[in-house]
Amino acid sequence: xxxxxLKIAIAGAALVAAVATGxxxxxxxxxxxxxxxxxxxxxxxxxxxxEQAKQKTPGVIKADGSNVFPHSxxxxxxxxxxLAGSLKHGTVSxxxxxxKVRTFIDDPxxxxxxxxxVDRERERDRVLVSNVDYGTADRSKKxxxxxxxxxxxxxxxxxxxxxxxxxxxxxxxxxxxxxSDVTVAPDGTAYAVDELTPTVFxxxxxxxxxxxxxxxxxxxxxxIPDFLNDVGMSAVEWVEGNHLIIAMADGSLVRVPVKHPxxxxxxxxxxxxxxxxxxxxxxxxxxxxxxxxxxLTGKPARIQRVEPRDGWKKxxxxxxxTVEDPVTSDVTAGPDGTTYALSGGLxxxxxxxxxxxxxxxxxxxx
Numbered sequence: 001x002x003x004x005x006l007k008i009a010i011a012g013a014a015l016v017a018a019v020a021t022g023x024x025x026x027x028x029x030x031x032x033x034x035x036x037x038x039x040x041x042x043x044x045x046x047x048x049x050x051e052q053a054k055q056k057t058p059g060v061i062k063a064d065g066s067n068v069f070p071h072s073x074x075x076x077x078x079x080x081x082x083l084a085g086s087l088k089h090g091t092v093s094x095x096x097x098x099x100k101v102r103t104f105i106d107d108p109x110x111x112x113x114x115x116x117x118v119d120r121e122r123e124r125d126r127v128l129v130s131n132v133d134y135g136t137a138d139r140s141k142k143x144x145x146x147x148x149x150x151x152x153x154x155x156x157x158x159x160x161x162x163x164x165x166x167x168x169x170x171x172x173x174x175x176x177x178x179x180s181d182v183t184v185a186p187d188g189t190a191y192a193v194d195e196l197t198p199t200v201f202x203x204x205x206x207x208x209x210x211x212x213x214x215x216x217x218x219x220x221x222x223x224i225p226d227f228l229n230d231v232g233m234s235a236v237e238w239v240e241g242n243h244l245i246i247a248m249a250d251g252s253l254v255r256v257p258v259k260h261p262x263x264x265x266x267x268x269x270x271x272x273x274x275x276x277x278x279x280x281x282x283x284x285x286x287x288x289x290x291x292x293x294x295x296l297t298g299k300p301a302r303i304q305r306v307e308p309r310d311g312w313k314k315x316x317x318x319x320x321x322t323v324e325d326p327v328t329s330d331v332t333a334g335p336d337g338t339t340y341a342l343s344g345g346l347x348x349x350x351x352x353x354x355x356x357x358x359x360x361x362x363x364x365x366x
Contacts, residue, residue: 057362058335058336058338058340059362060359060360060361060362061097061099061340061359061360061361062099062357062359063095063099063357063358063360064099064100064101064356065084065086065095065357065358066357068084068086068088068089068101068344069345069346069348069349069355069358070084070085070086070087070093070330070344070358071085071087071114071115071329071330071342071344071346072084072115072279072329072330072332072342073085073095073116073342073360074117074118074332074333075118075332075334075335076118077333077335080096080097080335081094081095081096082094082332082334082340083095083116083127084116084342085112085113085114085115085116085129085130086112087112087113087114087344088112088137088349089137089138090107090110090112090113090137090139091103091106091110091113092105092110092113092116092129092159095360097334097335101357105127105129107154107161107164108139109131109150109152109161109164110139110152110164111132111133111137112132112136112137112139113129113131114129114130114131114132114181115128115130115181115182116128116129117129117182117183117184118156119156119184119188120156121184121186121188122186122188124188125155125156126155126156127154127156128152128153128154128190129151129152129153129154130150130151130180130181130182131148131150131152131164132177132180133145133146133147133148134146134178134349134350136349136350145176146176146177146178146196147168147176147177148168148177149166149168149171149177149178149194150164150165150166150167150168150179151164151165151182151192151209152164152165153207162207163206163207164207165207165209167179167192167201170201170211171197171201171211175196175197176196176197177196177197178195178196178228179192179193179195179201180193180194181193181233181234181235181279181280182236183236183237183238183244184238185242188204188205189202189203189204189205190202190203190204191203191212191236191238192236193233193234193235193246194232194233195220195234195249196220196228196231196232197214198214198215198216198217198219198220198232198233199211199213199214199218200212200213200214200218200233200236200246200256200261212261213262213264215261215264217254217265217266218232218233218246218248218254218264220233220249221248222248222275222276224276224295227350231276232248233249234276234277234279235277235279235290236280237280237282237288238258239286239308239312240286241311241312242257243255243256243257243311243312244258245267245288247273247277247280249276250272250275250276250277251273251276251277251292252266252267252269252273253267253306253315254266254267265313267313267314268313268314269306269315269316269317270314270315270316270317271318273290273304273306273317274292274293274294274301274304275292276292276293276295277290277291277292277293278291278293278301278328278329278330279291279329279332280331281331281333281365283305283365287305287306288305288306289303289305289320289331289339289363289365290303290331291303291304291323291328291329291330291331291341292304293327294326294328295326295327295346295347297326298326300322300323300325300326301322301323301326301327301328301343302319302321302322302323303319303321303323303331303341303363303364303365304318304319304320305317305318305365320364321365323341323343323361323363325343325359327343327344327346327347328341328342328361329342329343329344330342330344331363334360334362339363340361340362340363341360341363342358342359342360343359344358345358
């Protein structure tokens with residue numbers, strides 16, 4: 001629901017409440033001075049409160065983008081729009097809260113658009129998109145999957161490319177790559193993580209890239225039958241204290257001090273995250289919401305809250321919600337302080353089946 005509609009609905013509900021209250025007062029004034037309301041009046045007031053609560057409760061957003069197959073998305077609060085990458089078309093779609101979908105970025109250099117990050121800090125007004133190739137996209141090299149790895153920067157108003165960097169040319173290792181996620185530090189430096197090698201890339205605001213870190217802590221250990229082996233880094237967030245928090249697909253977290261990446265270490269968790277961990281969202285209080293896919297178990301995806309201690313050397317983990325669709329792959333902010341989980345139809349994509357859209361489900365994070 002759009003904010004304008006929400007405000008109108010709330011205002012309408014408030015008017016109904018005012019009318020009901022006025023009616024109750026009038027009735028009380030004409031009564032025998034008891035000061036009590038009739039059962040009918042109390043029922044009307046309770047109904048008004050229930051209607052107000054329903055107006056404030058977000059619903060599932062059914063997006064009408066057929067065969068888009070997004071893996072991740074981000075929310076632009078200024079335009080009240082979600083931006084979702086397409087693994088099938090290599091495009092980025094703008095998704096309104098009413099589920100309408102339109103193509104926003106269509107760059108021939110993008111094979112599959114995986115990670116999507118809105119960056120409005122310090123008026124940068126850009127969208128960062130990771131470029132990957134599962135071998136299933138319209139622009140894929142079917143006989144050579146996972147040979148595309150990059151990050152592109154696009155103007156948030158026009159969708160035009162600022163730059164698109166090829167990270168395989170930076171890695172120069174001849175290996176398969178999958179840039180699963182990207183985050184941005186306050187100075188505009190981007191950090192991209194590779195799911196298939198233990199490599200973190202650094203990219204400056206002009207698109208100049210370098211290898212930031214290679215570390216065995218970041219090696220993949222999770223196997224997804226009939227799809228990928230040795231799956232490693234799945235998501236990343238920059239957090240206060242100038243650290244990168246990297247989610248591993250196996251449910252562990254790694255803390256990387258940006259000024260001393262050689263001191264990377266595993267975060268001591270009260271309980272492991274569900275595996276495979278698929279997406280992260282940094283919350284306002286510095287905690288992280290994580291979504292763990294049920295891809296391997298067939299069980300509902302889990303939303304978990306990770307609360308840091310001792311500068312992210314330790315963290316407490318608790319489950320706050322679930323999503324019925326097991327293959328839920330990301331979690332993001334939404335309108336009016338909400339959080340949404342993305343179910344993009346990844347299972348259908350891998351099976352070569354079409355679909356008629358995707359869904360965003362409101363979830364609890366505390």
